[in-house]
Amino acid sequence: MAGMIESKLTELGLTLPALAAPIANYVGFVRTSDLLFVSGQLCLGADGKLVAKGKLGAEVSIEDGQKAARACAVNLLAQIKAAVGDLDRVVRVVRLGGFISSAPSFLDGPKVMNGASDLMVTVFGDKGRHARTTIGVAVLPLDAAVEVEGLFEVA
Amino acid sequence: MAGMIESKLTELGLTLPALAAPIANYVGFVRTSDLLFVSGQLCLGADGKLVAKGKLGAEVSIEDGQKAARACAVNLLAQIKAAVGDLDRVVRVVRLGGFISSAPSFLDGPKVMNGASDLMVTVFGDKGRHARTTIGVAVLPLDAAVEVEGLFEVA
Amino acid sequence: MAGMIESKLTELGLTLPALAAPIANYVGFVRTSDLLFVSGQLCLGADGKLVAKGKLGAEVSIEDGQKAARACAVNLLAQIKAAVGDLDRVVRVVRLGGFISSAPSFLDGPKVMNGASDLMVTVFGDKGRHARTTIGVAVLPLDAAVEVEGLFEVA
Numbered sequence: 119m120a121g122m123i124e125s126k127l128t129e130l131g132l133t134l135p136a137l138a139a140p141i142a143n144y145v146g147f148v149r150t151s152d153l154l155f156v157s158g159q160l161c162l163g164a165d166g167k168l169v170a171k172g173k174l175g176a177e178v179s180i181e182d183g184q185k186a187a188r189a190c191a192v193n194l195l196a197q198i199k200a201a202v203g204d205l206d207r208v209v210r211v212v213r214l215g216g217f218i219s220s221a222p223s224f225l226d227g228p229k230v231m232n233g234a235s236d237l238m239v240t241v242f243g244d245k246g247r248h249a250r251t252t253i254g255v256a257v258l259p260l261d262a263a264v265e266v267e268g269l270f271e272v273a
Numbered sequence: 274m275a276g277m278i279e280s281k282l283t284e285l286g287l288t289l290p291a292l293a294a295p296i297a298n299y300v301g302f303v304r305t306s307d308l309l310f311v312s313g314q315l316c317l318g319a320d321g322k323l324v325a326k327g328k329l330g331a332e333v334s335i336e337d338g339q340k341a342a343r344a345c346a347v348n349l350l351a352q353i354k355a356a357v358g359d360l361d362r363v364v365r366v367v368r369l370g371g372f373i374s375s376a377p378s379f380l381d382g383p384k385v386m387n388g389a390s391d392l393m394v395t396v397f398g399d400k401g402r403h404a405r406t407t408i409g410v411a412v413l414p415l416d417a418a419v420e421v422e423g424l425f426e427v428a
Numbered sequence: 429m430a431g432m433i434e435s436k437l438t439e440l441g442l443t444l445p446a447l448a449a450p451i452a453n454y455v456g457f458v459r460t461s462d463l464l465f466v467s468g469q470l471c472l473g474a475d476g477k478l479v480a481k482g483k484l485g486a487e488v489s490i491e492d493g494q495k496a497a498r499a500c501a502v503n504l505l506a507q508i509k510a511a512v513g514d515l516d517r518v519v520r521v522v523r524l525g526g527f528i529s530s531a532p533s534f535l536d537g538p539k540v541m542n543g544a545s546d547l548m549v550t551v552f553g554d555k556g557r558h559a560r561t562t563i564g565v566a567v568l569p570l571d572a573a574v575e576v577e578g579l580f581e582v583a
Contacts, residue, residue, distance in 0.1 A: 307460070307461070308460065365460060366458075367458045367460050368458065368467075375566050375567050376566075376567075377483070377566050377567050379567055380567065380569060380570055380571050381569075382568075382569050383569050387453065390452055390453040391452075391453050393453070394453040402454060402455045403454050404455060404456070404457055404466060405454040405467050405468065406467060406525065406575070406577045407468065407569060408468070408527050408565045408568060408575065409565055409566045409567035409569075410565060410566055411532075411566045424465070426460045
């Protein structure tokens, strides 16, 4: 039986992607006590391809960047499910770190990052409201437009 | 009655700024157990304007960057006060993350970040000595010269 | 008597470097409860010189970047030892944050960061498998090619 949060995902038409096998000596998440640290997630879609590739302020539009940030957030959800089995066990989204691949003149990182933040609040309600840091970085792995890491309190 | 730390701020001639209303689906801080995660704070002054705008190694001097980092630290203090009501409840400044908007040739990020670190030690004494990571980033929101996030142990 | 992990380091021919004296108002680590937050470590070798200087995708090769990341990891180990006295007290490597000084076109940050991740797993085994975030940054202090910060659960 699906939990409440996963029913919400179904309502939203969201399917959690299969997790990619780890490609190096690190893992998707580590839990210590009630804190779940999730590795930086690239903006890979359900088809395993980048939702947006390149830099904001250059070949990627704000709208596409927002879709990319949302895809990162979906991948965070998939990691949480793998870690604790049921998204209803999320007590609080504590912190998101947003990394926006940016041309040096691109100032709208926060707008892009809202694609991830908005999804968290849509899915978890007030428990989804989080601390956040957004920065514009020189480049991301695979030329991804956005990467997001997360910290969650879980029961 | 003001606490000891706030009396110290008064001695230093520092006034905590009013908190800006959240402009997106995130919040200024999240507390989980005794850990307080504070969102990345831009170098906004008491007047709501950026203390320094642009990049270190280009249009922003080290001195102005230090003032900017100090402003970020003041904004962290304001978030702590909003979170726990009294700065005396800070048990330890655990970690600061410093993001310096940098031309690719600018190597003095740590000097700039000292503007934030020094304020923490001035205000909190030994409890203010923290772990720190400083990096030079491509660009920051609003073209801010400096952004600082913080983690605090609170009682 | 050396602990098991330090015997492992000896087998690997690894010597932990002396810790540099803090050069500013921050410290190499802060422990709060069972969590040890270690400051960002630059790729300084045992001789106190940078293992690799400059940017990946420009004057630094992937191989040299990997050596640099490994040096950062060795410096993290030295900080842990200073913090808790014996590396056997590491319960889990929770998270590494990898910062790769990158030309805007360099896409192989994760390969570089493996130099740090692989060392953690070599030294700690399964306890060394960690959550990880890797980003390409504009520039690092001293023109270091790599910087790595770490979070550890300790007993």
